[in-house]
Amino acid sequence: MVNLRNLDLNLLxxxxxxxxxxxxxxxxxxxxxTQPAVxxxxxRLRYLFKDPLLERAGPAMKPTPRADALREPLRQALADLSNIVAGPSAPDISQIEQTVRIVMTDLAAELLTPRLYARAAREAPGLGIAVLPWLGPDRTDQSILRGEADIAITIVLSSSQPDMRRELLSYESYAVAMRPDHPAAEAFDLARWLAYPxxxxxxxxxxxxxxxxxxxGMGLRRQVRVTVNSFMTIPRLxxxxDLLAMLPARFLSTVPREYRLIGRPPPIDMPGLDLFLQWHPRRDSDIATQTVRGWLKEAMAEK
Structure with missing residues (x-):
């Protein structure tokens, strides 16, 4: 038996x-x-196998019977060794039975869940999508840390947990939403905006x-009369x-036609909002959450 410790695998x-x-x-x-190295x-191979292995036949070389017999076992052995070094192959997403839990607002769910389900139905029929409510960035961080959620679509504050993976998903600009016949709609400006609830x-x-x-900072105040925790309650209100609402401009595209809301540019210098995909490092190698993150990025890019 050959002592493998004395064998240079590069020879194979x-x-x-x-x-x-x-x-x-x-x-x-x-x-x-180089040719001399080969x-x-x-x-050295001839000495190892005690066989010529390749013999001169004109300009080419012809394998000996021993070399022919080695051809397939050698290729299989090298492939097996490569697989051992590379580790197990990634699971096939089409065969996975798993539910991915996603924290997001009801607006994000309205925009993205139909697309996620359609992708899963086509490409990963065993993959389930569970939508969890977004209750603010701090509680979202805790849900991810405790393993109660796999992915979140969220904002990042100075108080946000540092030990998270985050990737910018989208930039959201704002608009002032109102009914089309709102008294402030015509000649909309700061004074009209502040005059209404x-x-x-x-x-x-x-x-x-x-x-x-x-x-x-401008020495001004507005009249906040209603506070809600769901985008879906806003259109009817x-x-x-005569209520006005400063909302992501994307919101207006989700409003049912029966409400016919319109948007106006903010009358103040309103910074936009960065939305992030967020997950815990322990999910880095999970093929299901990797796949869903990719789907979310594609779906948001299409919107």
Whole structure:
């Protein structure tokens, strides 16, 4: 039996190339080696196998019966060794039975869940999608840390957990939403905007937000009369009242036609909002969450 500790495995790689090319120069080119190096390796292989292995036949070389017998077992052995070093292959997403839990707002769910389900139905029929409510960035961080959620679509604050994976998903600009016959719709400006009551969206029910901080810096205040925690409650409220709402401009594309809401540019310098995909590092190698993150990015890019 051959002592493997004394065996240079590179010799077997060289033998495989020689058996495929049946030519020293071509084998050397294939391996990125010099012709003398391959010739030297062939001599060592002949000594190892106690067989000529390749014999001169005109300009080419012809494998001996022993070399022919080695061809397939050698290729299989090298493939097996490569697989051992590379580790197990990634599971096939079409065969996975798993539910991916995603924290997102109801607006994001309205926009993205139909597309996620359609992709899963086509490509991963065993993959389930569970939508969990977004209750603010801090609680979202905790859900990810505790393993209660796999992915989140969220915002990042200075207080956000640092030990998270995050990837920018989209940039959201704002618009002031209102009914089309709202008294402020014509000649809309700062004075008209402040003259009417406001609706604010807050996961925690906080009636004070970024808009109010900006106004405070200008020495101004607005009238916040309604605070809601769901995008889906907003269309009817705006359509049946004089309420105004500063919302992501993308929201208007989701409003049912019966409400016919319109948008106006913000009358203040309103910064946009960065939305991030967020997950815990322990999910880095999970093929299901990797796949769904990719689907989410593609779906958002299409919107």
């Amino acid at each position: 790689v060289t033998l495989d190339a020689l058996l495929q090319e049946q030519h020293v120069t071509r084998a050397a080119k294939r391996l990125g080696l 010739s030297n390796a062939l001599e 406001h609706l604010i969206l807050s996961a925690r029910g906080d009636p004070h937000g970024v808009v109010d901080d900006i106004l405070a 705006l359509a049946t009242s």
